[in-house]
Amino acid sequence: GKLFKVAVLPGDGIGPEVMAEALRVLDAVEKRYDVTFERTHANVGGAGIDLEGRALPETTVNICKASDAILFGSVGGPKWETLPPDEQPERGALLPLRKIFGLYANLRPAIIFPSLTSASSLKEEVIAGGFDILVIRELTGGIYFSQPKGIEGEGRNRVGVDTMRYSVPEIERITHVAFQAARKRGKKVCSIDKANVLSSSVLWREIVINIAKEYPDVELSHMYVDNAAMQLVKWPKQFDVILCENMFGDILSDEAAMLTGSLGMLPSASLAEGTFGMYEPSGGSAPDIAGQGIANPIAQILSAGMMLRYSFGMVEAADAIDQAVAKVLDGGYRTRDIYQEKAGEKLVNTKEIGDAIIANL
Amino acid sequence: GKLFKVAVLPGDGIGPEVMAEALRVLDAVEKRYDVTFERTHANVGGAGIDLEGRALPETTVNICKASDAILFGSVGGPKWETLPPDEQPERGALLPLRKIFGLYANLRPAIIFPSLTSASSLKEEVIAGGFDILVIRELTGGIYFSQPKGIEGEGRNRVGVDTMRYSVPEIERITHVAFQAARKRGKKVCSIDKANVLSSSVLWREIVINIAKEYPDVELSHMYVDNAAMQLVKWPKQFDVILCENMFGDILSDEAAMLTGSLGMLPSASLAEGTFGMYEPSGGSAPDIAGQGIANPIAQILSAGMMLRYSFGMVEAADAIDQAVAKVLDGGYRTRDIYQEKAGEKLVNTKEIGDAIIANL
Ligand SMILES: CC(C)[C@H](C(=O)O)[C@@H](O)C(=O)O
Ligand SMILES: CC(C)[C@H](C(=O)O)[C@@H](O)C(=O)O
Numbered sequence: 030g031k032l033f034k035v036a037v038l039p040g041d042g043i044g045p046e047v048m049a050e051a052l053r054v055l056d057a058v059e060k061r062y063d064v065t066f067e068r069t070h071a072n073v074g075g076a077g078i079d080l081e082g083r084a085l086p087e088t089t090v091n092i093c094k095a096s097d098a099i100l101f102g103s104v105g106g107p108k109w110e111t112l113p114p115d116e117q118p119e120r121g122a123l124l125p126l127r128k129i130f131g132l133y134a135n136l137r138p139a140i141i142f143p144s145l146t147s148a149s150s151l152k153e154e155v156i157a158g159g160f161d162i163l164v165i166r167e168l169t170g171g172i173y174f175s176q177p178k179g180i181e182g183e184g185r186n187r188v189g190v191d192t193m194r195y196s197v198p199e200i201e202r203i204t205h206v207a208f209q210a211a212r213k214r215g216k217k218v219c220s221i222d223k224a225n226v227l228s229s230s231v232l233w234r235e236i237v238i239n240i241a242k243e244y245p246d247v248e249l250s251h252m253y254v255d256n257a258a259m260q261l262v263k264w265p266k267q268f269d270v271i272l273c274e275n276m277f278g279d280i281l282s283d284e285a286a287m288l289t290g291s292l293g294m295l296p297s298a299s300l301a302e303g304t305f306g307m308y309e310p311s312g313g314s315a316p317d318i319a320g321q322g323i324a325n326p327i328a329q330i331l332s333a334g335m336m337l338r339y340s341f342g343m344v345e346a347a348d349a350i351d352q353a354v355a356k357v358l359d360g361g362y363r364t365r366d367i368y369q370e371k372a373g374e375k376l377v378n379t380k381e382i383g384d385a386i387i388a389n390l
Numbered sequence: 391g392k393l394f395k396v397a398v399l400p401g402d403g404i405g406p407e408v409m410a411e412a413l414r415v416l417d418a419v420e421k422r423y424d425v426t427f428e429r430t431h432a433n434v435g436g437a438g439i440d441l442e443g444r445a446l447p448e449t450t451v452n453i454c455k456a457s458d459a460i461l462f463g464s465v466g467g468p469k470w471e472t473l474p475p476d477e478q479p480e481r482g483a484l485l486p487l488r489k490i491f492g493l494y495a496n497l498r499p500a501i502i503f504p505s506l507t508s509a510s511s512l513k514e515e516v517i518a519g520g521f522d523i524l525v526i527r528e529l530t531g532g533i534y535f536s537q538p539k540g541i542e543g544e545g546r547n548r549v550g551v552d553t554m555r556y557s558v559p560e561i562e563r564i565t566h567v568a569f570q571a572a573r574k575r576g577k578k579v580c581s582i583d584k585a586n587v588l589s590s591s592v593l594w595r596e597i598v599i600n601i602a603k604e605y606p607d608v609e610l611s612h613m614y615v616d617n618a619a620m621q622l623v624k625w626p627k628q629f630d631v632i633l634c635e636n637m638f639g640d641i642l643s644d645e646a647a648m649l650t651g652s653l654g655m656l657p658s659a660s661l662a663e664g665t666f667g668m669y670e671p672s673g674g675s676a677p678d679i680a681g682q683g684i685a686n687p688i689a690q691i692l693s694a695g696m697m698l699r700y701s702f703g704m705v706e707a708a709d710a711i712d713q714a715v716a717k718v719l720d721g722g723y724r725t726r727d728i729y730q731e732k733a734g735e736k737l738v739n740t741k742e743i744g745d746a747i748i749a750n751l
């Protein structure tokens with residue numbers, strides 16, 4: 030059978046609890062398919078700071094380097110919020126991981142599960158039947174990483190500077206990811222930019238239009254980022270794949286995720302060229318409910334599913350996970366975050382919903 | 391009596407129709423208060439391009455320079471969309487106007503009128519009782535105007551570059567605007583940044599914290615822009631004044647405006663140091679309904695009200711306009727964009743709702 034090496038980075042807050050359920054799902058996949066997931070645990074985020082002195086310890090990087098994929102929990106919490114930004118769990122772990130492993134393509138699905146439409150703060154008539162958006166965000170370029178960046182000068186003469194820079198190859202490769210994803214879904218790409226103001230966006234739009242010619246079966250549209258922030262609220266169903274540069278993708282993917290009302294349910298993938306990738310829930314570490322065994326592990330389990338799909342080519346097993354989650358939700362199982370005290374709902378804890386998903390695999 | 395000079399720039403699409411109603415409201419104010427508004431009309435946007443060869447003709451700039459304030463309609467439409475970005479009506483008129491007149495403080499209210507809560511795509515329970523957010527956006531700095539900006543290199547070696555730069559005085563003056571506004575309202579400022587990634591945001595946050603010390607009566611909080619995009623959707627009532635740099639303000643003010651469901655109702659002000667300002671609706675030129683006399687003039691009328699308040703110090707008259715609009719809405723008057731076929735609603739056209747507002751002044 031096949032063997033895949035997984036670096037397991039549970040992190041902080043609810044990270045370890047929800048990771049435990051995802052690992053049990055991997056156990057179940059091992060039993061049903063001829064595959065072994067060799068797992069190595071490593072510290073990251075606040076756990077990295079507390080145990081090894083930094084958010085992304087050297088040991089952790091080496092374990093990731095020796096693996097086929099990273100399964101990441103979540104990081105951060107009040108304990109580390111007063112550290113300098115560079116050293117904080119989120120920034121100090123995520124940005125270096127993205128850069129070191131060249132994780133240039135961030136896939137963030139924003140899906141409303143039909144049985145959970147009422148969790149959204151959008152009106153029933155706006156989201157009836159659910160929606161299914163995939164935000165593809167460029168993750169290693171743009172204003173996050175370009176130089177010059179820094180604070181120049183002294184005292185009141187100081188100036189804060191950041192640079193948003195995109196090269197043609199950077200735009201090309203993320204555009205291919207978006208069009209290839211769209212091909213397997215609704216066959217529409219909406220490319221976001223601010224080409225009426227930004228030069229990087231003018232180049233972005235030109236290159237996207239060029240690459241689109243290789244995908245005549247996929248429909249391309251363009252939208253300014255400010256308009257996109259509005260259209261998501263107005264009529265999210267108009268979108269299939271949304272293609273963004275790094276900063277716009279940060280903002281719009283979070284907006285889209287919140288519109289689903291089920292932030293605790295959304296996985297994400299950050300892919301390098303080749304098959305390496307990092308997989309993590311879109312939500313945060315929820316320190317307020319950590320350690321109580323009540324957190325929703327679905328985002329972490331679906332992230333493991335994305336790992337099977339994108340890094341290990343196990344499409345069937347990934348589909349099985351997605352379907353098991355949908356069945357459990359249709360069956361009324363609800364952790365506290367998605368419990369609405371409606372008829373047919375069963376309030377369950379982290380482990381119980383994990384059990385239900387495994388039983389449905 | 392007093393005399394104020396107003397440069398009237400109706401622009402394109404519904405601009406001229408809704409401007410006509412705002413000017414009738416100014417006539418009514420002249421009759422009730424001891425004041426004269428000397429108006430000079432000028433071309434802008436597509437009208438500028440068609441009649442004088444550019445979106446912001448020299449004559450128009452001179453008329454604005456000779457005025458105490460600019461009342462701006464709206465610009466743009468399909469006819470001019472194929473021009474190069476720099477020459478298009480919106481970008482070609484708005485960005486130079488902001489720069490020439492130093493309009494550094496953009497005030498964008500996002501208000502749900504209690505009688506129109508059902509127009510929002512947010513659930514009734516999320517917006518019950520309405521909400522009232524004021525986005526204060528820095529408008530002459532940041533990634534819109536900083537250098538270097540452009541496309542370097544040739545062919546596939548090209549790189550698109552933009553620069554986000556903020557100096558201490560730029561941050562200080564917009565922060566004062568936000569705190570002074572908050573003082574007259576809910577006494578809360580939420581400053582938006584991305585200080586975990588951007589150096590300009592690190593400086594932004596430090597300066598905002600410093601200036602806040604001069605306003606001990608106002609509560610300051612900070613939020614990352616991605617989180618703000620989520621929190622607006624989740625619970626808009628948590629916000630009073632939102633303070634943003636240029637690009638974040640562009641995105642979040644539009645998101646907040648759309649959340650009200652009444653984009654055609656929202657005015658905006660762009661203020662220079664001193665009393666000069668430009669006043670315009672937040673919505674667009676709506677070319678699809680232009681010329682039919684059915685557009686909603688409320689945003690334009692409220693923009694004229696903001697002009698009285700901020701440039702002419704006529705607080706009482708400005709309040710009277712705001713109240714007249716609220717009364718007309720409570721009375722059930724609805725242009726087509728806000729008509730919901732409910733009991734008590736009267737479907738009216740542009741001129742009829744203008745008449746009703748004037749009658750209530
Ligand atoms: C923590 C932060 C640096 C990060 C980002 O801005 O990319 C986060 O918001 C995300 O979206 O993964
Ligand atoms: C037209 C465009 C340049 C402008 C901006 O981005 O500022 C517009 O979106 C606005 O918000 O006034």
